[in-house]
Amino acid sequence: MSKKPVRVAVTGAAGQIGYALLFRIASGEMLGKDQPVILQLLEIPDEKAQNALKGVIMELEDCAFPLLAGIEAHSDPLQAFKDTDYALLVGARPRGPGMERADLLAANAQIFTAQGKALNAVASRNVKVLVVGNPANTNAYIAMKSAPDLPAKNFTAMLRLDHNRAASQLAAKAGFKVGDIRKLTVWGNHSPTMYADYRFATVDGKSVKDAINDQTWNKDVFLPTVGKRGAAIIAARGLSSAASAANAAIDHMRDWALGSAGEWVTMGVPSNGEYGIPAGIIFGFPVTTENGEYKIVEGLEIDAFSQECIDKTLAELQGEQDGVKHLL
Numbered sequence: 396m397s398k399k400p401v402r403v404a405v406t407g408a409a410g411q412i413g414y415a416l417l418f419r420i421a422s423g424e425m426l427g428k429d430q431p432v433i434l435q436l437l438e439i440p441d442e443k444a445q446n447a448l449k450g451v452i453m454e455l456e457d458c459a460f461p462l463l464a465g466i467e468a469h470s471d472p473l474q475a476f477k478d479t480d481y482a483l484l485v486g487a488r489p490r491g492p493g494m495e496r497a498d499l500l501a502a503n504a505q506i507f508t509a510q511g512k513a514l515n516a517v518a519s520r521n522v523k524v525l526v527v528g529n530p531a532n533t534n535a536y537i538a539m540k541s542a543p544d545l546p547a548k549n550f551t552a553m554l555r556l557d558h559n560r561a562a563s564q565l566a567a568k569a570g571f572k573v574g575d576i577r578k579l580t581v582w583g584n585h586s587p588t589m590y591a592d593y594r595f596a597t598v599d600g601k602s603v604k605d606a607i608n609d610q611t612w613n614k615d616v617f618l619p620t621v622g623k624r625g626a627a628i629i630a631a632r633g634l635s636s637a638a639s640a641a642n643a644a645i646d647h648m649r650d651w652a653l654g655s656a657g658e659w660v661t662m663g664v665p666s667n668g669e670y671g672i673p674a675g676i677i678f679g680f681p682v683t684t685e686n687g688e689y690k691i692v693e694g695l696e697i698d699a700f701s702q703e704c705i706d707k708t709l710a711e712l713q714g715e716q717d718g719v720k721h722l723l
């Protein structure tokens with residue numbers, strides 16, 4: 396018997412990540428090749444954006460995806476999030492000329508407060524939320540705080556792009572196949588302060604750290620390369636990463652919904668105090684996933700260098716949180 400369709404809301408659906416994401420969700424790459432989906436798409440109430448969204452919907456129709464059980468276009472989050480089982484919050488206010496970080500935080504705080512409230516009011520009580528729009532951790536924090544009737548653990552931020560970037564850099568450095576790397580993680584904020592940590596990583600059971608054995612490369616090449624990869628893509632393309640960001644969103648949601656089969660993946664999730672991160676901060680952690688739930692990997696040793704890196708990214712997140720607390 397075929398499965399009942401699930402509802403997947405995507406915001407910023409006419410943007411560049413939306414364009415790289417929707418077709419893959421509709422083809423079953425996110426929730427499985429046997430799971431029908433209804434797409435509930437949100438764009439701003441602006442003629443150009445709504446027209447662009449219509450064009451994307453025409454293209455989705457033209458793909459004749461067998462798993463696509465319905466498509467809706469909305470400009471009101473209360474309609475877009477109605478009964479939704481999954482919400483991918485991609486749409487956000489980009490930084491404009493002369494805009495300070497505090498202005499960006501404030502502009503996005505408004506969007507994510509409204510969207511959190513809308514999720515709280517109308518989404519499925521089990522909705523799984525992934526925030527992609529930047530600053531992703533703080534936007535997820537704002538949405539979570541604005542949705543007090545939903546479980547806080549259901550609000551997550553995307554660190555998977557950083558995780559995938561780190562895996563790819565390690566594979567290139569040591570000649571590994573990227574798919575063979577296990578137990579890699581990225582701690583903290585989706586920003587250049589994130590700490591990509593391969594101290595526990597293995598390939599075929601052997602230590603990646605021992606194979607590389609080069610702390611200078613770790614500190615001076617690997618961490619800055621992964622941390623500044625987003626800026627390097629903007630410099631090269633004139634636009635921020637889109638296909639790789641959409642791919643990471645698919646990976647994040649697929650693993651959360653369908654399980655990681657014991658493997659570590661990185662998700663930005665609300666801390667419960669693990670590793671000394673204050674409760675409620677949305678922080679990149681190593682997790683395993685099973686039966687639609689994630690579990691933070693606990694008990695890892697944090698050496699002095701790692702603690703310094705974790706403290707730095709935590710301080711940045713706490714600064715962002717302080718910058719929006721008067722708005723919550």
Ligand SMILES: NC(=O)c1ccc[n+]([C@@H]2O[C@H](COP(=O)([O-])OP(=O)(O)OC[C@H]3O[C@@H](n4cnc5c(N)ncnc54)[C@H](O)[C@@H]3O)[C@@H](O)[C@H]2O)c1
Binds near residue numbers: 439487526530585
């Ligand atoms: N977390 C990550 O790893 C990661 C990676 C890449 C990009 N990003 C972020 O993702 C966001 C989207 O990137 P993009 O390249 O698709 O941008 P884009 O400008 O191409 O598209 C964003 C879309 O969101 C829409 N939008 C804006 N406010 C909205 C709202 N309140 N409700 C619904 N839609 C809204 C816009 O109209 C636009 O169509 C940006 O904030 C970007 O910085 C995050």
Ligand SMILES: O=C(O)C[C@H](O)C(=O)O
Binds near residue numbers: 529556624626636
């Ligand atoms: O770096 C950015 O501003 C875009 C995005 O968050 C990325 O990591 O590619």
